[in-house]
Amino acid sequence: MKQKQRGKFDQNFDPLIDKFKDRIYSGFKGEWRIKLIQEDLQALHDSEPLDIWDAGCGLGQLALWFAQNHHRLTCCDISYKMLQEAKQLFGEAGLEAQFFQSSVQKMAESIEQQDLVLFHAVLEWLANPIESLQIVSDRVKSNGHLSLLFFNYHSFVYRNTLRGGWCLPFINDKSAWYGKGKKLTPPYPQKPEEIVRWLESNGYTIQVHTGIRVFHDYMTKEVLADSDINELMKLEYEYSRSDVYKNMGRYIHILAKKKDKS
Numbered sequence: 001m002k003q004k005q006r007g008k009f010d011q012n013f014d015p016l017i018d019k020f021k022d023r024i025y026s027g028f029k030g031e032w033r034i035k036l037i038q039e040d041l042q043a044l045h046d047s048e049p050l051d052i053w054d055a056g057c058g059l060g061q062l063a064l065w066f067a068q069n070h071h072r073l074t075c076c077d078i079s080y081k082m083l084q085e086a087k088q089l090f091g092e093a094g095l096e097a098q099f100f101q102s103s104v105q106k107m108a109e110s111i112e113q114q115d116l117v118l119f120h121a122v123l124e125w126l127a128n129p130i131e132s133l134q135i136v137s138d139r140v141k142s143n144g145h146l147s148l149l150f151f152n153y154h155s156f157v158y159r160n161t162l163r164g165g166w167c168l169p170f171i172n173d174k175s176a177w178y179g180k181g182k183k184l185t186p187p188y189p190q191k192p193e194e195i196v197r198w199l200e201s202n203g204y205t206i207q208v209h210t211g212i213r214v215f216h217d218y219m220t221k222e223v224l225a226d227s228d229i230n231e232l233m234k235l236e237y238e239y240s241r242s243d244v245y246k247n248m249g250r251y252i253h254i255l256a257k258k259k260d261k262s
Contacts, residue, residue, distance in 0.1 A: 011125035033212050040208040040255050045069055050115035055104040055136050056122035060086025073097035076107040105135050113141040120149035124186035142260045149253045153189040192252045204256035211240050211249025
């Protein structure tokens with residue numbers, strides 16, 4: 001997809017899969033992200049087998065984690081290459097899931113309501129984020145859960161302001177975000193307080209709200225090189241769910257339970 005077209009269509013990562021694997025999931029940043037999400041979802045992971053839809057499964061790590069505890073997984077992704085990676089991961093583990101190359105919107109037309117829907121790092125890449133969130137949310141059962149991970153608007157603004165220079169002029173020009181910077185910068189970062197309001201107004205109770213990397217991504221390479229990474233991650237962990245700091249995470253993870261409408 002050409003740079004000027006980013007944001008006009010849902011993102012397909014087929015052309016960027018190698019960069020995605022290297023930048024998003026390799027190294028401690030990816031490991032830290034998965035660690036915190038797994039902690040947030042541990043009670044559901046340890047429960048009796050659930051019907052789970054991984055809506056935009058990517059490389060399939062979280063889906064595999066649930067499948068390892070006998071949960072029933074349905075995985076979809078618009079990217080053929082991502083889906084092949086996820087299938088290979090399951091195959092190597094000797095586990096099964098249902099895999100569909102499909103957008104989440106299209107998949108929602110046919111999938112039954114689920115006990116848990118994982119909607120991770122997809123919202124910010126969609127041309128119509130909140131409309132798509134509603135479509136995905138409709139597939140959550142009453143008393144079921146929605147696990148939502150998204151790129152944080154506030155982190156984007158804060159980090160780019162600290163960088164200064166060429167970043168400053170376009171921070172307040174929201175229409176220009178998808179035409180600037182790196183191709184792995186999502187065009188539609190979300191404000192966590194607005195997502196929380198949307199969830200609560202649509203019948204959800206927030207159970208967990210976690211900021212992922214609340215300090216690390218604001219530090220320069222020089223400062224990071226001069227820091228004890230273990231001490232830094234202790235601070236990350238301590239403040240990741242603090243009311244003051246959680247909404248400064250590079251990513252926000254929210255686990256919400258849908259109220260029983262009966």
